[in-house]
Amino acid sequence: MLITHDSDRRLRGEDIPSREITDHGVYLNRRAFMAGAAALALLPWGREASAQGALQPLQASKSAAYKVQDALTPYKSVTTYNNFYEFGTDKGDPAAHGASLKTRPWTLKVDGLCAKPKTFDIDELLKFPLEERVYRLRCVEAWSMIIPWIGFPLSALLARVEPTGQAKYVEFTTLVNPEMFPGQRRGLFGFALDWPYTEGLRLDEAMHPLTLVTVGLYGQVLPNQNGAPIRVVVPWKYGFKSAKSLVHMRLTSEEPKTSWNKAAGNEYGFYSNVNPEVSHPRWSQATERRIGELRRRDTLMFNGYGDQVASLYSGMDLKRLY
Numbered sequence: 001m002l003i004t005h006d007s008d009r010r011l012r013g014e015d016i017p018s019r020e021i022t023d024h025g026v027y028l029n030r031r032a033f034m035a036g037a038a039a040l041a042l043l044p045w046g047r048e049a050s051a052q053g054a055l056q057p058l059q060a061s062k063s064a065a066y067k068v069q070d071a072l073t074p075y076k077s078v079t080t081y082n083n084f085y086e087f088g089t090d091k092g093d094p095a096a097h098g099a100s101l102k103t104r105p106w107t108l109k110v111d112g113l114c115a116k117p118k119t120f121d122i123d124e125l126l127k128f129p130l131e132e133r134v135y136r137l138r139c140v141e142a143w144s145m146i147i148p149w150i151g152f153p154l155s156a157l158l159a160r161v162e163p164t165g166q167a168k169y170v171e172f173t174t175l176v177n178p179e180m181f182p183g184q185r186r187g188l189f190g191f192a193l194d195w196p197y198t199e200g201l202r203l204d205e206a207m208h209p210l211t212l213v214t215v216g217l218y219g220q221v222l223p224n225q226n227g228a229p230i231r232v233v234v235p236w237k238y239g240f241k242s243a244k245s246l247v248h249m250r251l252t253s254e255e256p257k258t259s260w261n262k263a264a265g266n267e268y269g270f271y272s273n274v275n276p277e278v279s280h281p282r283w284s285q286a287t288e289r290r291i292g293e294l295r296r297r298d299t300l301m302f303n304g305y306g307d308q309v310a311s312l313y314s315g316m317d318l319k320r321l322y
């Protein structure tokens with residue numbers, strides 16, 4: 001079987017469709033972003049939010065500590081160039097088919113090795129103190145974006161369930177519902193992951209202040225294609241570690257099985273830290289294309305978050321434990 005995380009041929013060398021570079025709307029958005037925060041508030045995000053219609057605005061304090069200097073990736077690219085295989089393998093499928101995902105009612109069960117397992121209603125989770133943080137997202141396919149997420153540290157959620165001393169990992173699980181996710185209907189697409197989509201982190205990675213539970217981006221709730229109503233964002237790891245539309249987090253003593261590792265273990269390891277020195281078996285990870293730009297940039301170790309996370313991996317051979 002051909003494993004196609006990079007099934008999208010546009011990504012093999014020419015990773016941005018040319019229309020995305022020349023699209024007038026994107027160009028205008030980009031100029032507006034450069035003009036700064038004032039312009040952001042004026043842009044009609046809701047009207048661009050595809051078939052979902054207007055999205056609910058979210059109040060969040062802007063993080064002073066967690067931001068990057070680079071220009072934000074235009075909202076339109078953030079919401080139309082996605083990986084979300086539950087909707088199909090093409091970058092455009094999540095925006096095209098996202099409306100079939102219903103995000104109410106929605107609960108997130110947090111259980112496993114903890115003293116106080118709990119099922120949270122999404123509206124309860126939206127009451128956690130929300131912060132806007134601008135993070136880099138770097139896909140294993142060598143493209144990247146800069147996204148203003150809204151969320152709260154995963155550590156705040158895990159503290160509520162009180163992990164026991166045996167807990168060493170957290171497993172994340174995405175909703176299974178073939179009616180809402182066309183990509184989960186057998187035979188509809190050539191390539192399918194083993195559903196549900198699962199991911200995992202070591203507990204110290206999960207508790208790291210950078211690890212964010214996100215419920216929104218660009219001042220609004222998450223569009224479905226970006227993992228509504230709730231997902232994790234782990235900015236120093238390849239994008240696929242940031243699992244979407246979560247229904248379950250489980251504290252475990254064993255390293256969780258992850259979807260991409262099961263699909264192609266030689267290509268996608270458990271750690272999947274962004275690492276320019278470790279090539280993917282089929283392409284280099286040394287450089288990346290920022291969506292919206294023509295030039296290639298050098299990929300940074302830990303996606304530029306090394307000062308904050310490198311100590312988590314001291315003594316580990318990151319070439320072997322990729």
Ligand SMILES: Nc1nc2c(c(=O)[nH]1)N[C@H]1C(S)=C(S)[C@@H](COP(=O)(O)O)O[C@H]1N2
Pocket residue numbers: 078081082083084085086137138139140174197225226227238239240241242243244245
């Ligand atoms: N459930 C689920 N989560 C997922 C994926 C997926 O296919 N299914 N794709 C991952 C990959 S490969 C990437 S690069 C990011 C993309 O996030 P974005 O679309 O919000 O930019 O989501 C990740 N989370």
Ligand SMILES: [Mo]
Pocket residue numbers: 083138139140141238239240
């Ligand atoms: Mo990805």
